[in-house]
Amino acid sequence: MAGRAEKRADGNAYETAGAGSSRPALLLRYDRFNRYSLLALLAGLETCPALDSIPVFWTDPRRNGSMISVLDEYLDAYDEIILCYSFMTFQWPVVRQEILSLARYSLRERVTVIAGGPHPSGAPRRTLEAGFDAVCVGEGDLLFPRFVLARSGAGRLEDIPGLYVRSGTGFLFTGKGEPSALGDIPPFPFTQAKFGPIEITRGCPFGCKYCQTPVFKGKKVRHRPLHSIFEAVERLVETDRVDIRFITPNALAYGSNDGRQVNRHAVELLLKGIRDRLPERGRIFFGSFPSEVRPDFVDRQTADLMQAFCDNKRVVIGAQSGNPDMLLKMRRGHDPDDVRRACRILVERGFQPVVDFILGLPGETPRQMSDTLTFMEELAGEGVRLHAHAFMPLPGSPWAGLNPTPIPAGIRRNLEWMASQGSLFGQWQTHEKMLTRWISGRKNMEGGLPAGAVLRSNRAESHDPD
Incomplete structure (x- = not known):
């Protein structure tokens, strides 16, 4: 009718x-x-x-x-x-x-x-x-x-x-659903002319205990085929959208068979193919939110590729802790030296690293938190920008049922000072207040942050734009 x-x-x-x-x-x-x-x-x-x-x-x-x-x-x-x-x-x-x-x-x-x-x-x-x-x-x-x-x-x-x-x-x-093949689905609804970043990879093999991504989207990485990515870029250019961004848990894992080893050739084909399809004023934002990189994937060759093809001046790196034992406990799969090396390589090429840290992790001792603070101060002294989070137990993650460790007053003061100097940002204080309310009523949260056995999911928070 x-x-x-x-x-x-x-x-x-x-x-x-x-x-x-x-x-x-x-x-x-x-x-x-x-x-x-x-x-x-x-x-x-x-x-x-x-x-x-x-x-x-x-x-x-x-x-x-x-x-x-x-x-x-x-x-x-x-x-x-x-x-x-x-x-x-x-x-x-x-x-x-x-x-x-x-x-x-x-x-x-x-x-x-x-x-x-x-x-x-x-x-x-x-x-x-x-x-x-x-x-x-x-x-x-x-x-x-x-x-x-x-x-x-x-x-x-x-x-x-x-x-x-x-x-x-x-x-x-009704039973577990089937994972999507990214090549079978467009990255955004072309016919409705609504656009966003291009999702190039799903899944993460590392299984960090605070994170929902491996349990929500699987540990097996799936990549969008190049032809699908290039078609999306061409559609964007047709509508005069020439800033290209990506969604991925680790931008430098594109094309990797297992998500643990860099496939530099695949990354080069991706970035060069996009650059070839953009007008002169087109820009590629790769490794900036929402497409951070792991520190152990940054080396001179991958940084050279980003320098050659990308326009973002900031690269987001997940460090999460400066204490080796805590990194091992949370199954990060790298150590502080990997973060140091990645930051220095990026700074040498004119990038500003933006490094994520989580404070108040479950079972984190004052000494371990102090190690993280010292590491943050070291990086800030080298021109790195710090993004601070307070631990939040996310449904479905291995640490879903664990409470955060309170952040000591001395460490809090140092974080606030770094924020006042412009070297640190983030919603860590807001997260703390939210968690205090939720945890105080954990037994009656009615869907807040479940402490028992639960199904699985994904972690995200925005960074300041490039």
Whole structure:
């Protein structure tokens, strides 16, 4: 049925069809932290021609009124709304309040609410208990089209691997989903002209104990084929987008068979192929957020490649600790000397290293934390910028059930001084305050940071831009 086009206050256009359309519509709960995840879902939809015409809208109810008021407007035009959330652990308190607000919503039966992303994947049962109808565990770009088809009447949710759904008075897990082949899915939804960084690699073999990536996306690395990357670059250039960025747990692992050894030839083919497809004013940002590098992958040859082809002046390196025993305990797979060497090689070539550290790790002694502080001060003296985090137990990670170690007052003062000098930045103090509230009520957190056995997920935080 044809309808007239209207425009919501949030800028989304929709068709109205009198008493409502029989088509469901997708409503994506957007904020600045989940945009890349939502783009991946929409890219997955493009692999399913049957969903070409499904209406898709973005909303942030914090800007456009309450979630109920947003849903009221869309349900005037559509019989059913599939409301989609993707979020990380630190976003959970806000998300949970929004979902609780729907419990007594008079039109709740016309809304299907699905969650995905790092936190729901690590704590699916608690996410369902908060009021979600389904949880995608792990990767969602192949699962999501099947979910939408099932809600449109073409299949059953119970037959889709990778879902936690409500079943009677309990919950049903449909089994582990299949990992995506990146070459089968575009990096972003071309037809909707929504673009972002190009995901070039998924998975990480190292299994750091604080991190969700290996358990959320697997320990086996999967790389996007060069032809798929180059096609994405060409599409970006066609729309006058000539700054190219990437999503990967380790930019210098591109093309590596096992994710543990550098494949310099593959990295060169990647960077040279992109450079050849860019206009003169085009820029490549490789090794800057959201595509950091491991210190043990930085050597003179890889740094020379970045210097030859890349435009970013900062390179993000994960160090996490300056104490060798703590690095071994968390299974980082490198030592402080690897970090020193990587930073010096990069500085020699005109880059500024931005090095991540996590403070307050489980079981971290005052001496170990002091070693990290001393190492941070050493690097800062060589022109390195420091990015400080406070340990956060992430659902699904091996250290999900462990509390952080309090950061001593003396170390805190030194961190604050380095921040005042411009050599350190980060949200470590905010994370500490958040964790204090959560840990004090761990037994009643209702999905906060589960201490028991849980399923698995992914860690992320933004760095300042280049």
